[in-house]
Amino acid sequence: MPQGQGRVAFLPYTRVTLKSLIPKPHDYMPISLGEHIKKMRLQLELLQKDVARQLGVSLWTVINWENGLSEPPVRAMPAIFQFLGYNPFPKPKTVSQRLLAKWREKGWSIKEAAGLLGVDPGTWASWERGRIILYRRH
Numbered sequence: 089m090p091q092g093q094g095r096v097a098f099l100p101y102t103r104v105t106l107k108s109l110i111p112k113p114h115d116y117m118p119i120s121l122g123e124h125i126k127k128m129r130l131q132l133e134l135l136q137k138d139v140a141r142q143l144g145v146s147l148w149t150v151i152n153w154e155n156g157l158s159e160p161p162v163r164a165m166p167a168i169f170q171f172l173g174y175n176p177f178p179k180p181k182t183v184s185q186r187l188l189a190k191w192r193e194k195g196w197s198i199k200e201a202a203g204l205l206g207v208d209p210g211t212w213a214s215w216e217r218g219r220i221i222l223y224r225r226h
Contacts, residue, residue, distance in 0.1 A: 122153035124176045143167045166195040
């Protein structure tokens with residue numbers, strides 16, 4: 089028998105710490121959008137590359153979202169909401185929250201959203217910050 093095979097070594101005065109990932113229970117509440125994506129992916133038993141293909145992004149993009157290293161851009165939101173089957177953001181209560189929710193839902197940039205209402209992006213941004221909307225037509 090070659091030396092060292094089939095033997096267990098005992099090393100005195102050493103400390104070994106074994107670590108492993110503890111899976112989250114299936115009933116936990118995701119906090120970030122990346123956690124929502126990961127939870128749905130695991131429920132559907134999909135690989136990250138499959139989700140990336142469905143969302144039209146790269147594998148590393150999905151990995152970064154799930155690990156909280158980056159947040160999905162607004163233009164990816166419609167595909168994410170379709171993948172999840174729901175909108176994970178809280179229901180809007182104010183006008184500024186409704187504006188944010190609408191352009192997120194549609195995947196618009198602020199420039200696109202403002203253009204659809206015929207206002208400049210600065211006006212739209214001030215509305216999102218809670219400033220008064222002066223004209224009824226808007």
